[in-house]
Amino acid sequence: MNPEQLTIERVQEILLKEKYVCDRALATVVYLSVIMGKPLLLEGEAGVGKTEIAKVLAKVLGAKLIRLQCYEGLDSNTALYEWNYPKQMLRIKLEEVEHGDKEKVETEIFTQEYLIRRPLLEAIQTDGATPPVLLIDEIDRADMEFEAFLLEVLSDFQITIPELGTIAAKHRPYVFLTSNRTREIHDALKRRCLYHWIEYPSFEKEYEIITTKFPEVETKMARQICAFMQKVREMNFYKRPGVAETLDWASALIALNRRNLDDKTVVETMGCVFKYREDLHHLREQMEARQLNLDALLRASPEMVS
Amino acid sequence: MEITQETVAAAVNSVTSARGKGTLPNLMAFARALKQLGVKVSLSQVIDASRSADLVDIAEKSDFRAVLRSNLILQKEDFPTFDMLFDSFWREQSYERMPMETMDIQGTPTESQSLEGGDEEGGLEEAAIESIPKENVPLENLDEFSVPTYSPQELMNRKDFSEMGVEESRAIARAILLIATKIATQISRRKKIGRKGSTVDPRWTMRRSMKYGGEIIDLVHRKRRIKKTRVVLLCDVSGSMDCYSRFLIQFMYGLQNELWGVETFVFSTSLSRITHLIRTKDIANALEKISGSILGWSGGTNIGRSLHTFNRNFAPSIVTHRTVVVIISDGWDRGDVSLLEREMQDIKRRCKKIIWLNPLLASENYEPLCKGMQAALPYLDLFLSVHNVNSLVTLGRTLEKMVA
Numbered sequence: 001m002n003p004e005q006l007t008i009e010r011v012q013e014i015l016l017k018e019k020y021v022c023d024r025a026l027a028t029v030v031y032l033s034v035i036m037g038k039p040l041l042l043e044g045e046a047g048v049g050k051t052e053i054a055k056v057l058a059k060v061l062g063a064k065l066i067r068l069q070c071y072e073g074l075d076s077n078t079a080l081y082e083w084n085y086p087k088q089m090l091r092i093k094l095e096e097v098e099h100g101d102k103e104k105v106e107t108e109i110f111t112q113e114y115l116i117r118r119p120l121l122e123a124i125q126t127d128g129a130t131p132p133v134l135l136i137d138e139i140d141r142a143d144m145e146f147e148a149f150l151l152e153v154l155s156d157f158q159i160t161i162p163e164l165g166t167i168a169a170k171h172r173p174y175v176f177l178t179s180n181r182t183r184e185i186h187d188a189l190k191r192r193c194l195y196h197w198i199e200y201p202s203f204e205k206e207y208e209i210i211t212t213k214f215p216e217v218e219t220k221m222a223r224q225i226c227a228f229m230q231k232v233r234e235m236n237f238y239k240r241p242g243v244a245e246t247l248d249w250a251s252a253l254i255a256l257n258r259r260n261l262d263d264k265t266v267v268e269t270m271g272c273v274f275k276y277r278e279d280l281h282h283l284r285e286q287m288e289a290r291q292l293n294l295d296a297l298l299r300a301s302p303e304m305v306s
Numbered sequence: 307m308e309i310t311q312e313t314v315a316a317a318v319n320s321v322t323s324a325r326g327k328g329t330l331p332n333l334m335a336f337a338r339a340l341k342q343l344g345v346k347v348s349l350s351q352v353i354d355a356s357r358s359a360d361l362v363d364i365a366e367k368s369d370f371r372a373v374l375r376s377n378l379i380l381q382k383e384d385f386p387t388f389d390m391l392f393d394s395f396w397r398e399q400s401y402e403r404m405p406m407e408t409m410d411i412q413g414t415p416t417e418s419q420s421l422e423g424g425d426e427e428g429g430l431e432e433a434a435i436e437s438i439p440k441e442n443v444p445l446e447n448l449d450e451f452s453v454p455t456y457s458p459q460e461l462m463n464r465k466d467f468s469e470m471g472v473e474e475s476r477a478i479a480r481a482i483l484l485i486a487t488k489i490a491t492q493i494s495r496r497k498k499i500g501r502k503g504s505t506v507d508p509r510w511t512m513r514r515s516m517k518y519g520g521e522i523i524d525l526v527h528r529k530r531r532i533k534k535t536r537v538v539l540l541c542d543v544s545g546s547m548d549c550y551s552r553f554l555i556q557f558m559y560g561l562q563n564e565l566w567g568v569e570t571f572v573f574s575t576s577l578s579r580i581t582h583l584i585r586t587k588d589i590a591n592a593l594e595k596i597s598g599s600i601l602g603w604s605g606g607t608n609i610g611r612s613l614h615t616f617n618r619n620f621a622p623s624i625v626t627h628r629t630v631v632v633i634i635s636d637g638w639d640r641g642d643v644s645l646l647e648r649e650m651q652d653i654k655r656r657c658k659k660i661i662w663l664n665p666l667l668a669s670e671n672y673e674p675l676c677k678g679m680q681a682a683l684p685y686l687d688l689f690l691s692v693h694n695v696n697s698l699v700t701l702g703r704t705l706e707k708m709v710a
Binding site for chain 1: 346348350351354357358361362368369371372373375376377379380381382385509512513515516569581582614618622623624626652655
């Protein structure tokens with residue numbers, strides 16, 4: 001897929017082909033990000049498909065996906081590059097035995113051959129027709145120091161290695177950053193990115209997602225699932241379930257050959273949706289108190305035309 | 307600042323003169339209007355927005371909106387402001403006529419009227435606008451527009467904090483600095499290289515040994531390094547807490563600006579996040595901003611409901627097992643006490659410590675008898691006073707022991 005031929009509609013279309021349902025606003029920012037070569041910062045609650053879009057896009061563009069999972073304490077050695085010390089050591093020892101040329105060894109152990117490429121360097125150095133997709137996942141988990149140095153990489157798309165010189169990207173990688181917002185990302189980094197907030201899907205969108213991912217699902221059950229999920233997201237749960245949970249649940253129900261949701265099924269399979277004991281308990285209470293009535297939910301949900 | 311139809315209209319009017327033909331001047335005027343409404347926009351963002359706008363069919367209004375929003379807005383909280391301004395700004399002329407090319411507004415009588423109105427409203431903005439030629443707005447100036455922080459439309463009570471004495475506020479700021487550091491430092495997993503330490507760092511040991519031809523002579527150790535924890539501050543600004551507001555604001559300000567991991571909320575009958583409002587280094591400006599923007603300042607209290615909002619909308623992403631939650635309130639609650647208790651329980655489960663600061667605790671015969679305070683007590687790790695600088699220092703010492 002040649003990025004030059006992209007349009008907003010086309011982005012929506014090709015993502016849909018890979019079973020990623022995205023609304024027009026999201027398609028627009030993805031399109032812009034690809035065309036302008038500007039990183040895209042995606043924020044949203046857990047499980048709304050932030051990471052997924054980078055994966056899917058890499059697939060449709062035929063690009064390599066390079067993923068950097070952030071965590072606290074992530075440093076440049078793990079994100080950028082590192083010298084292969086054991087290998088350098090071995091080489092020195094070998095030369096010692098063979099009485100090799102000292103100066104030659106010194107220059108040679110600091111060449112690309114002894115360099116371990118970590119994700120960011122890899123993204124910048126990748127050759128080939130299509131630039132890679134660089135996914136920097138959960139940037140909010142990394143600390144401020146990392147953010148500062150990411151700033152440098154993302155503004156110039158080059159990395160300076162003292163022993164080697166500056167390595168600049170031949171093609172700008174397509175960069176996606178995701179954040180769950182456990183802390184604010186610094187404005188300087190944000191300014192270098194396009195920004196998009198992914199909401200929980202509407203009933204219609206969630207229905208579309210389920211039927212796209214699982215064409216075999218019964219219409220009624222899909223509607224029940226969506227109505228149920230919409231409702232629980234409004235309720236007071238410790239952890240609100242995302243689309244990822246919806247899909248887990250739908251696939252579990254299909255695997256169990258269910259065609260219809262009833263109270264008993266819901267309680268049995270709730271482990272797919274709620275991952276906290278308190279939430280499961282709360283749900284059971286609500287079901288018993290008839291606060292969560294499947295039939296009522298279904299009646300209140302919009303009529304879907306398939 | 308409260309965003310209303312009026313403030314938005316005023317912002318649109320005050321930038322009318324800067325609008326011209328072509329994408330960039332219009333976008334710059336738009337960015338200035340955004341700034342007036344308190345949304346920071348940098349020049350590079352405007353330029354990128356303009357580049358982006360060339361890439362899509364801007365006759366498609368929703369696409370155009372998405373393009374501008376993704377370029378100019380950096381946090382979800384600003385979306386409503388953006389949307390209001392967007393609708394108002396590009397409605398001036400019928401959209402189909404393509405505002406990008408035909409935005410020649412000064413000629414029409416109605417517009418020049420509203421332009422005058424805009425100048426009156428502008429006040430603070432006036433000087434900035436006039437220093438800029440109406441045609442060809444120089445790019446450099448975009449970053450220097452002052453943001454008016456006074457909104458005449460605000461109907462709720464507004465407190466003037468600007469009269470705070472310099473000496474007084476310095477003493478407080480110093481005490482706060484100590485406290486802030488104590489609360490917010492914690493030994494983290496991340497380690498620093500050093501000669502003494504518990505674990506050997508193989509990579510650096512290798513690296514250092516290279517100068518001896520690969521013989522390992524020095525062992526390089528790593529040691530723990532002090533790292534900041536997240537602190538969440540929930541601050542009661544209702545009527546009963548009125549006389550303590552200046553302490554509270556200083557406290558919030560001190561914590562927030564010394565450390566990166568502080569989230570600040572204020573509540574009375576409802577809860578607002580003000581982290582972004584007090585991010586600035588300029589405290590006078592920050593105080594003005596806050597008193598102008600919080601609804602229900604000095605009003606009644608509903609702690610339970612405020613905590614509920616907090617737990618529902620913010621806690622899942624902000625509060626973790628390392629977070630210290632600090633609540634400043636006298637516990638006079640006019641809401642549902644059982645709700646308060648439930649929400650306290652919820653916070654307790656998520657966070658590392660809950661500290662409750664109560665200014666009333668200073669008076670000798672105070673007993674936490676009011677229902678709200680009683681409901682909260684079982685869930686507290688610390689219950690302290692915060693009525694003057696000394697009490698803040700005491701708090702600082704207590705925390706030192708607790709964190710060490």
